[in-house]
Amino acid sequence: xxxxxxxxxxxxxxxxxxxxxxxxxxxxxxxxxxxxxxxxxxxxxxxxxxxxxxxxxxxxxxxxxxxxxxxxxxxxxxxxxxxxxxxxxxxxxxxxxxxxxxxxxxxxxxxxxxxxxxxxxxxxxxxxxxxxxxxxxxxxxxxxxxxxxxxxxxxxxxxxxxxxxxxxxxxxxxxxxxxxxxxxxxxxxxxxxxxxxxxxxxxxxxxxxxxxxxxxxxxxxxxxxxxxxxxxxxxxxxxxxxxxxxxxxxxxxxxxxxxxxxxxxxxxxxxxxxxxxxxxxxxxxxxxxxxxxxxxxxxxxxxxxxxxxxxxxxxxxxxxxxxxxxxxxxxxxxxxxxxxxxxxxxxxxxxxxxxxxxxxxxxxxxxxxxxxxxxxxxxxxxxxxxxxxxxxxxxxxxxxxxxxxxxxxxxxxxxxxxxxxxxxxxxxxxxxxxxxxxxxxxxxxxxxxxxxxxxxxxxxxxxxxxxxxxxxxxxxxxxxxxxxxxxxxxx
Amino acid sequence: xxxxxxxxxxxxxxxxxxxxxxxxxxxxxxxxxxxxxxxxxxxxxxxxxxxxxxxxxxxxxxxxxxxxxxxxxxxxxxxxxxxxxxxxxxxxxxxxxxxxxxxxxxxxxxxxxxxxxxxxxxxxxxxxxxxxxxxxxxxxxxxxxxxxxxxxxxxxxxxxxxxxxxxxxxxxxxxxxxxxxxxxxxxxxxxxxxxxxxxxxxxxxxxxxxxxxxxxxxxxxxxxxxxxxxxxxxxxxxxxxxxxxxxxxxxxxxxxxxxxxxxxxxxxxxxxxxxxxxxxxxxxxxxxxxxxxxxxxxxxxxxxxxxxxxxxxxxxxxxxxxxxxxxxxxxxxxxxxxxxxxxxxxxxxxxxxxxxxxxxxxxxxxxxxxxxxxxxxxxxxxxxxxxxxxxxxxxxxxxxxxxxxxxxxxxxxxxxxxxxxxxxxxxxxxxxxxxxxxxxxxxxxxxxxxxxxxxxxxxxxxxxxxxxxxxxxxxxxxxxxxxxxxxxxxx
Numbered sequence: 001x002x003x004x005x006x007x008x009x010x011x012x013x014x015x016x017x018x019x020x021x022x023x024x025x026x027x028x029x030x031x032x033x034x035x036x037x038x039x040x041x042x043x044x045x046x047x048x049x050x051x052x053x054x055x056x057x058x059x060x061x062x063x064x065x066x067x068x069x070x071x072x073x074x075x076x077x078x079x080x081x082x083x084x085x086x087x088x089x090x091x092x093x094x095x096x097x098x099x100x101x102x103x104x105x106x107x108x109x110x111x112x113x114x115x116x117x118x119x120x121x122x123x124x125x126x127x128x129x130x131x132x133x134x135x136x137x138x139x140x141x142x143x144x145x146x147x148x149x150x151x152x153x154x155x156x157x158x159x160x161x162x163x164x165x166x167x168x169x170x171x172x173x174x175x176x177x178x179x180x181x182x183x184x185x186x187x188x189x190x191x192x193x194x195x196x197x198x199x200x201x202x203x204x205x206x207x208x209x210x211x212x213x214x215x216x217x218x219x220x221x222x223x224x225x226x227x228x229x230x231x232x233x234x235x236x237x238x239x240x241x242x243x244x245x246x247x248x249x250x251x252x253x254x255x256x257x258x259x260x261x262x263x264x265x266x267x268x269x270x271x272x273x274x275x276x277x278x279x280x281x282x283x284x285x286x287x288x289x290x291x292x293x294x295x296x297x298x299x300x301x302x303x304x305x306x307x308x309x310x311x312x313x314x315x316x317x318x319x320x321x322x323x324x325x326x327x328x329x330x331x332x333x334x335x336x337x338x339x340x341x342x343x344x345x346x347x348x349x350x351x352x353x354x355x356x357x358x359x360x361x362x363x364x365x366x367x368x369x370x371x372x373x374x375x376x377x378x379x380x381x382x383x384x385x386x387x388x389x390x391x392x393x394x395x396x397x398x399x400x401x402x403x404x405x406x407x408x409x410x411x412x413x414x415x416x417x418x419x420x421x422x423x424x425x426x427x428x429x430x431x432x433x434x435x436x437x438x439x440x441x442x443x444x445x446x447x448x449x450x451x452x453x454x455x456x457x458x459x460x461x462x463x464x465x466x467x468x469x470x471x472x473x474x475x476x477x478x479x480x481x482x483x484x485x486x487x488x489x490x491x
Numbered sequence: 492x493x494x495x496x497x498x499x500x501x502x503x504x505x506x507x508x509x510x511x512x513x514x515x516x517x518x519x520x521x522x523x524x525x526x527x528x529x530x531x532x533x534x535x536x537x538x539x540x541x542x543x544x545x546x547x548x549x550x551x552x553x554x555x556x557x558x559x560x561x562x563x564x565x566x567x568x569x570x571x572x573x574x575x576x577x578x579x580x581x582x583x584x585x586x587x588x589x590x591x592x593x594x595x596x597x598x599x600x601x602x603x604x605x606x607x608x609x610x611x612x613x614x615x616x617x618x619x620x621x622x623x624x625x626x627x628x629x630x631x632x633x634x635x636x637x638x639x640x641x642x643x644x645x646x647x648x649x650x651x652x653x654x655x656x657x658x659x660x661x662x663x664x665x666x667x668x669x670x671x672x673x674x675x676x677x678x679x680x681x682x683x684x685x686x687x688x689x690x691x692x693x694x695x696x697x698x699x700x701x702x703x704x705x706x707x708x709x710x711x712x713x714x715x716x717x718x719x720x721x722x723x724x725x726x727x728x729x730x731x732x733x734x735x736x737x738x739x740x741x742x743x744x745x746x747x748x749x750x751x752x753x754x755x756x757x758x759x760x761x762x763x764x765x766x767x768x769x770x771x772x773x774x775x776x777x778x779x780x781x782x783x784x785x786x787x788x789x790x791x792x793x794x795x796x797x798x799x800x801x802x803x804x805x806x807x808x809x810x811x812x813x814x815x816x817x818x819x820x821x822x823x824x825x826x827x828x829x830x831x832x833x834x835x836x837x838x839x840x841x842x843x844x845x846x847x848x849x850x851x852x853x854x855x856x857x858x859x860x861x862x863x864x865x866x867x868x869x870x871x872x873x874x875x876x877x878x879x880x881x882x883x884x885x886x887x888x889x890x891x892x893x894x895x896x897x898x899x900x901x902x903x904x905x906x907x908x909x910x911x912x913x914x915x916x917x918x919x920x921x922x923x924x925x926x927x928x929x930x931x932x933x934x935x936x937x938x939x940x941x942x943x944x945x946x947x948x949x950x951x952x953x954x955x956x957x958x959x960x961x962x963x964x965x966x967x968x969x970x971x972x973x974x975x976x977x978x979x980x981x982x
Contacts, residue, residue: 055813055814055815058814058815059813059814061814062809062814063806063809063810066802067805067806067809067814067819068802068805068819068821068852069821070814070819071818072814072815073815074815079571079572080570080571080572081570081571081572103814105814105815174780289665311557311559314558314559315554315558318553318554318558319554322546322550323546323549323550323552323553323558323561323563323594323596324546324549324563324564324565324596327562328558328559328561330559330560335826335827335828336826336827336828337826337827337828361559
């Protein structure tokens with residue numbers, strides 16, 4: 001695939017000098033349109049061979065366009081904070097908001113390719129990593145982002161000459177270190193691995209654009225024009241929906257109604273509750289203090305019907321924890337900042353460091369529950385969410401997080417009883433809102449959504465625990481026991 | 492001052508068991524009021540002697556109140572990312588938004604006190620640190636925050652017994668390390684230093700509340716009730732303005748009109764400009780690449796009249812830099828998140844790590860410019876901003892940042908010329924808005940505000956550079972030369 005970028009393509013100074021001013025004006029114009037529309041963000045990856053002009057290209061783009069609305073991300077050095085989170089966390093953190101350009105200098109391709117070149121992974125590992133990248137970029141595309149992936153290529157001969165030249169100039173000598181020469185020795189391997197990765201990930205939503213890096217003028221004009229064309233095309237599409245893909249076809253579900261299997265007659269006496277509560281809180285407390293827990297983390301998701309007792313359940317867990325070790329994230333309507341980013345961005349922000357708990361009071365499942373039922377998002381948005389969520393949770397689990405997902409279920413009659421109790425309670429905090437009554441009318445719609453959610457997102461690494469919550473004592477103990485059991489198994 | 496907390500105050504189990512349920516209900520109620528009003532945040536510091544029950548107290552508060560709206564911050568271990576920023580950065584980052592409680596376990600008092608106890612600093616250093624703390628807390632108070640500072644005290648005898656007891660229990664042994672015993676040996680010194688720090692910082696806006704730590708029931712009830720009373724009082728005040736303090740009295744300014752001193756006749760020929768631009772861009776590029784720059788950072792503020800050429804000036808600087816090493820922050824109206832925090836929070840967020848540039852296109856000076864002139868904030872808000880800004884900039888400078896503040900000035904006639912030129916230019920990016928014409932009508936008000944801003948905030952560490960910008964070549968070179976000269980002096 002790189003042959004087309006070894007043709008020695010060049011552009012004369014005269015042509016360059018003539019074309020650049022027009023291109024710059026047009027780019028500035030398109031950038032302003034992007035900013036004013038605020039409808040999507042542009043994600044530009046600059047990858048390729050050492051010495052092919054990656055950093056110069058990033059510099060030129062910042063010169064040609066308005067750098068105030070470009071975020072340039074150098075993803076080379078990994079900080080200690082980044083290392084304490086799942087690998088993709090740093091990229092999520094760096095995603096530009098709608099209206100802006102984000103240039104990634106080093107990206108989610110770098111590590112998988114380098115690891116393979118140095119023989120730290122196998123070909124199949126690379127393929128798996130690329131499968132994940134495809135899903136990630138598909139998600140970005142579906143969220144409306146424009147993705148442009150440039151690969152700057154040099155033939156082996158030209159790369160060698162380039163490195164020598166850089167090395168001989170005192171101004172640029174600092175850029176050629178042992179690492180660059182070590183990479184060069186692996187040129188053939190690097191080429192082979194890159195080709196495999198690029199072929200795999202050159203998909204319709206985010207194709208690779210291979211650019212011959214030999215002649216700077218050719219390189220800059222090609223990249224500049226490609227960006228301009230892509231920007232103009234996307235802006236021209238006007239109000240293209242944020243989810244341009246058709247709704248995915250989902251496999252049929254085997255069990256149609258997991259909620260049906262619940263036995264609401266289970267209950268626990270006050271005496272047993274007090275005894276067991278103390279026992280399991282103590283157990284949890286000891287686990288969390290053990291040095292082994294420092295290497296993992298726990299992520300707890302609480303979902304459930306209104307008045308099912310999520311808050312009470314959460315308090316019985318935090319009661320066992322050191323307040324320094326957990327964060328509770330109550331999930332409500334997204335903020336401006338959150339709306340300007342892909343859906344899962346607001347949850348990635350709260351992924352805990354190892355040694356900590358994050359407790360989500362409602363969660364990313366809002367998309368396939370309230371947003372689905374209330375038509376807050378399109379059908380294709382919530383339908384693609386299942387796969388995105390499974391991906392997200394798999395990444396969390398792989399980085400050492402233990403994931404708990406509790407669905408607190410009560411019967412319709414029990415909910416009515418609790419609503420009525422709350423209405424007569426003096427304490428304001430139990431106030432029950434119009435919205436609660438409205439949601440109740442959609443009981444059946446929610447039940448359908450919950451059953452489908454459980455069917456599609458209960459995985460081995462991140463299973464749902466259905467909690468019969470008509471009896472609060474039973475519910476709280478079931479949650480605590482589950483946490484103890486799975487943490488014990490994990491450490 | 493600690494004698495009142497060595498009286499052996501106790502509360503019986505009977506009284507405790509009777510009072511706690513009511514207190515909890517009332518706290519939950521008050522917390523809901525806080526959340527619904529969204530008008531202020533509560534900042535609770537828990538400090539004091541080791542073994543006096545700090546962590547247990549934080550735990551109880553999380554149990555008694557709704558932990559979903561409490562952010563508990565353990566500020567003990569400093570991460571690598573925090574170390575790469577000014578010391579107060581980590582506290583600014585952890586400030587809770589309005590409507591929430593933030594509990595600080597370890598705070599801005601910890602380091603100054605410990606440093607003094609271990610003899611790493613002198614008494615005068617401690618006093619200076621406390622002066623800064625007073626100004627910081629005064630700012631929080633003026634921004635509407637409710638600040639509650641609890642100091643948990645134990646007499647020397649009781650502390651010793653407590654440590655022994657913790658050590659003898661296998662469940663709590665882990666909490667007593669060599670550090671705790673080392674602290675204990677310094678009990679007298681610690682007491683003396685703490686007393687000095689606390690006396691100094693027990694001011695009306697944020698007094699210290701000394702709590703005897705011996706009896707847990709006494710400790711919890713006292714702290715719980717104090718929080719409740721303070722919350723109720725503040726909520727009861729209803730729509731208290733965010734800036735309750737009267738406007739500060741500012742010293743008269745010596746030079747009334749620094750802008751008057753500008754000589755707009757200065758100009759540079761195209762030939763000289765091209766030559767010098769290359770020369771200084773090259774110089775800047777070399778500076779920034781030198782290893783010494785890795786230890787400092789540069790913060791550039793661009794302010795100026797509309798159409799004075801801020802964007803062009805910024806581009807001439809970024810043209811000399813590696814795009815990975817800078818961020819440009821265009822400052823516009825604050826987001827929801829930003830509005831829920833003290834004014835300077837949004838700028839603290841963008842303070843660069845060492846080795847990097849942050850360029851602010853408009854800045855925190857908005858408060859004493861546009862917000863003052865357009866009445867977007869109260870008089871006392873912008874009047875107190877001068878001192879807060881000077882504090883902020885001093886902290887940046889002390890942590891190794893070199894601060895540049897450019898005021899780009901053009902004459903009223905030149906602005907008119909540029910506005911008219913822009914109106915006839917085809918390129919949209921030069922579009923001139925209604926707002927620009929509106930601002931122009933307030934030319935004199937802005938001139939007054941600018942003169943006062945320069946007079947009050949041009950300090951030795953963070954001087955203003957006034958740039959005569961009628962001639963763009965002159966302006967850009969003046970900016971570049973200034974940056975080269977001061978960076979050269981700094982490294």
